[in-house]
Amino acid sequence: MTQTLPPIFLAAVKDLLGPRGWTQEPEKLDAAATPWRGTYKGETPLIARPASTAEAAALVKLCAQHGVAMTPQGGNTGLIDGGTPHGEVCVSMTRMTALRETDPFNNSLTIEAGATLVSAQAAADAAGRLFPLSLGSEGTATIGGLISTNAGGVAVLRYGMMRDLILGLEVVLPSGEVWDGLSGLRKNNTGYDLKHLFAGAEGTLGLITAATLKLFPQVQRASAWVICASAEDVVKLLALVRGRVGDSVTSFEIIPGNAVDMVVADIPTTRDPMPSNAPWRVLMDISQTDGAYARSLLESALEAAMEEGLIQDAVIAESETQAKSFWHIRETIPLSKRAYGAALNQDISVPVSRIPVFIEACNAAVRDVLPTADFVIFGHVGDGNLHYSVVEALDAASPQLKAKEAAITRVIYDTVMAHGGSISAEHGVGRLKRDELARLRPPAATDAMRAIKRALDPQGIMNPGRVVTV
Ligand SMILES: Cc1cc2nc3c(=O)[nH]c(=O)nc-3n(C[C@H](O)[C@H](O)[C@H](O)COP(=O)(O)OP(=O)(O)OC[C@H]3O[C@@H](n4cnc5c(N)ncnc54)[C@H](O)[C@@H]3O)c2cc1C
Structure with missing residues (x-):
């Protein structure tokens, strides 16, 4: 059911993001709530489109203050009902597309989360390097969505999944605090490797705003x-x-x-x-x-x-x-x-x-x-x-x-x-496989995931109901 947004929250969001940063046009709300396959249908009262990390952080802080649930959305190409809002505010990342830095000698580039995969590939190419992730939805799927679903594709055999291709992340936590973990380091043994927590989290633990990605020699x-x-x-x-x-x-x-x-x-x-x-x-x-x-x-x-x-x-x-x-x-x-x-x-x-x-x-x-x-x-x-x-x-x-x-x-x-397999190889869990996974994965794993979710998102406002229920 669509959330009823407190008028004071709505006014603050409009004020924060300006006229280009939000919409309530029915056709746009409908498109954001319709996934690629069209096999299910969601709903949303508002699309919020932050244009910078500062705006994204202020937006999430407003959601936290007012207890408003949100669904991060990139290209909406996910296949497991993770990025389609079901009543939440849709936080669309499509205005955050800047290439922040390429460093060919470090074999890395830093790019904002709303950039499409093809634009990251093109940026690597322009620097004489390769960003190897490749999949059918690459013209629309975004870096934030690909990290959040830990996407695979056709070159995993050699280069690994999206998780293996990230060096650092910038994330707005559910409180609105920004974790600046952007780094080009390949060796950085300083405790829990937080970036891996957000890879595959499907937007349930935070809003990714930028990433530093690994580059490779062209082939x-x-x-x-x-x-x-x-x-x-x-x-x-x-x-x-x-x-x-x-x-x-x-x-x-x-x-x-x-x-x-x-x-x-x-x-x-x-x-x-x-x-x-x-x-x-x-x-x-x-x-x-x-x-x-x-x-x-x-x-x-x-x-x-x-x-x-x-x-x-x-x-x-x-x-x-x-x-x-x-x-x-x-x-x-x-x-x-x-x-x-x-x-x-x-x-x-x-x-x-x-x-x-x-x-x-x-x-x-x-x-x-x-x-x-x-x-x-x-x-x-x-x-x-x-x-x-x-x-x-x-x-x-x-x-x-x-x-x-x-x-x-x-x-x-x-x-x-x-046969010793997994019911989700590369597409993720979302709402579609959440309950079956709760049945099939070891209870200790589900308990640990719930504990992490509660610790980072005590109000349960960040993409609720995906991956695990709490
Ligand atoms: C034709 C086609 C082919 C595909 N082929 C493959 C394939 O070969 N391999 C494969 O692994 N997948 C494949 N996919 C699915 C793949 O998961 C998605 O294409 C992609 O990973 C999702 O990116 P997106 O930007 O569209 O994210 P969305 O669909 O918008 O969102 C996906 C999830 O990520 C979250 N999210 C999005 N952006 C952010 C952010 N900035 N911060 C936090 N959370 C965020 C959403 O809340 C949601 O849970 C394919 C899909 C299509 C349509």
Whole structure:
């Protein structure tokens, strides 16, 4: 239910932020309360848009004084109902986008939380460096949102998740106090590492206003589209390639044949790079500072895999344009899946070695509940992270997916746990997985999280109801 804002609070916010810093226009409130997938709907009485750390701190202080709950929001691309307000004031970070500093010799840059991922990548590029995080929503997702969800993406295998890419943070705490933890240091052993508390906290512990990020040498990639006969072969291929080229493997994505068919049917300009009846494709990138060297490493790894019978066929991209066309298919799967029909989507992980048995066991368990179930299973297999979707065509004779959603979700989660996995690999918890996680994670972990939340946010005003209930 939308909060009724005390008039004195509203007047103070308007005065603090000025005419560009707030809105109550119904269409804008509606857009802020509608997430990317549009599968649920929130509400908000006010969008507040601070333009500086000082304004953000004063805004949070006002919320604390008046007991007003707030939801930090970046690009609103999150997938777990974390950044969509449900009655809270929406604190939109989209005016805080400044690049504060680049330091190529320290391999770091400091940027404000509302900047998009592509703008951080471009700033790194302009300094002759690489900021390696990369994912489908990078044109809209913001640095603050990516840190708060500890986002992953397609280069985790080599560079780690967002948590691994931050050196320092600036955060407005729920009291309105500012913690200036911006730092380019790689070694700083001075007690609890607070930045890691805010990474993955989904805005429940504070409002991130800026971050210092790690940069890396620029690289050139060689990309291959590979056909595999089984998930076992995909896992063995990953081990073989890593054994031969080490950390040069940047991305290793599994794509099912039916997802390629969906994309090609949905987007007339796409074409299957190598049509085949085999069930699996792998899209892999190998990166080196020298592109020709990357290509030679890729060629020799694929030859070895072919000799061992792990791959049926493969094509190496002849140009960056062709590499992008391979990646376009991978990135378009979520949209084309929506065009195909109804889908129940899960973002899960299991140890890489257990991926083949997990897929077999989970598909069988789902089919016990819904015998007609079909699947689209793709994702970052190099990280053990699958985007596991149960799908049902728009023209299904008797649609049942929606009615059986809760039972199917439960069997997926139980199968994930039985295989030593996690029910949220990279998207986070939000409101969507909060209660299931309270059931599945060790009670001591939930108790510790509650204690941290109470200590930092005793009034419970910072994105309440996400991650844990208190
Ligand atoms: C097409 C598509 C592809 C995607 N691919 C991937 C992928 O490959 N890997 C992956 O990990 N994720 C992926 N995602 C989801 C990903 O979580 C989000 O894209 C991103 O991390 C969220 O950034 P955002 O700025 O949109 O945050 P929002 O959605 O606005 O918010 C996300 C969470 O962060 C909090 N938050 C936002 N800004 C701040 C701040 N400044 N301070 C404190 N809290 C804040 C919000 O309250 C919320 O809890 C994808 C999403 C889409 C739509």
